[in-house]
């Protein structure tokens with residue numbers, strides 16, 4: 407990986423951009439080095455966002471919806487990069503969602519240059535996926551992309567952690583299935599700054615939006631907005647796109663989000679420790695205990 411790639415990626419070359427992101431994915435490009443070459447990413451104020459996570463159960467319509475949102479944002483000349491995190495099937499080793507819908511917006515020549523879409527295949531990643539997604543996000547922002555959207559299936563811990571990296575989290579839901587709001591869903595909704603109840607063309611969408619609003623009323627502080635959309639019929643999508651652009655943090659999700667970030671940071675510290683190999687060896691031999699291992703990595707147990 408040469409610095410030329412970074413420079414070419416910065417000048418807008420898509421192939422160099424793809425190679426840069428692949429190098430982050432397979433561990434051949436160090437993030438600190440990349441940011442030194444590209445220049446730092448400016449912090450955003452609490453009022454605006456640079457990164458937005460779109461998360462929700464498989465098949466609720468996240469990609470279809472994102473297709474419409476991207477179209478709306480492109481009309482306002484906002485340059486948006488998307489990182490679609492593909493969970494891998496542990497059984498086949500292949501992508502779990504092999505038949506994902508293809509976003510049409512990336513093929514639209516009229517929107518050339520405004521949108522970039524990249525999948526992050528968890529099976530190919532050399533390290534922790536949230537760490538890789540975080541690094542890719544930083545590099546995309548440093549390369550001049552104005553917004554980075556992270557699409558994740560809100561199922562596993564790693565995906566939730568990817569979502570928690572973002573400045574704002576949008577949870578996409580489908581119509582009610584008669585099971586109300588169970589624990590798993592409640593956990594995800596806890597992180598939401600906004601909820602889009604998609605497939606509003608199907609029965610049960612309004613009912614489910616009401617259920618979610620009610621569940622939010624039980625919490626403290628302002629409730630996140632809950633909007634109905636139909637990505638299929640493009641209803642409510644433009645409105646949702648406008649609402650999301652000015653979305654503020656719901657505040658109530660902050661603690662949950664920092665919890666996820668703290669855990670991710672801790673994991674990163676462990677994985678990046680130069681002593682990791684040595685420590686694993688000693689753990690395997692039984693010559694040290696876990697607490698000692700943590701102490702020697704200098705994580706949270708540092709005294």
Ligand SMILES: Nc1nc2c(ncn2[C@@H]2O[C@H](COP(=O)(O)OP(=O)(O)OP(=O)(O)O)[C@@H](O)[C@H]2O)c(=O)[nH]1
Pocket residue numbers: 462463464465466467468469470471503506507559604605606607608635636637638639
């Ligand atoms: N009826 C209806 N179907 C929709 C709507 N939006 C998406 N779909 C359909 O739902 C299916 C899943 O859509 P995707 O956009 O791939 O959903 P996703 O949430 O991105 O799925 P994963 O990435 O696999 O988790 C597709 O067959 C879409 O055509 C909608 O508003 N109404």
Ligand SMILES: [Mg+2]
Pocket residue numbers: 468469470506507557
């Ligand atoms: Mg999808």
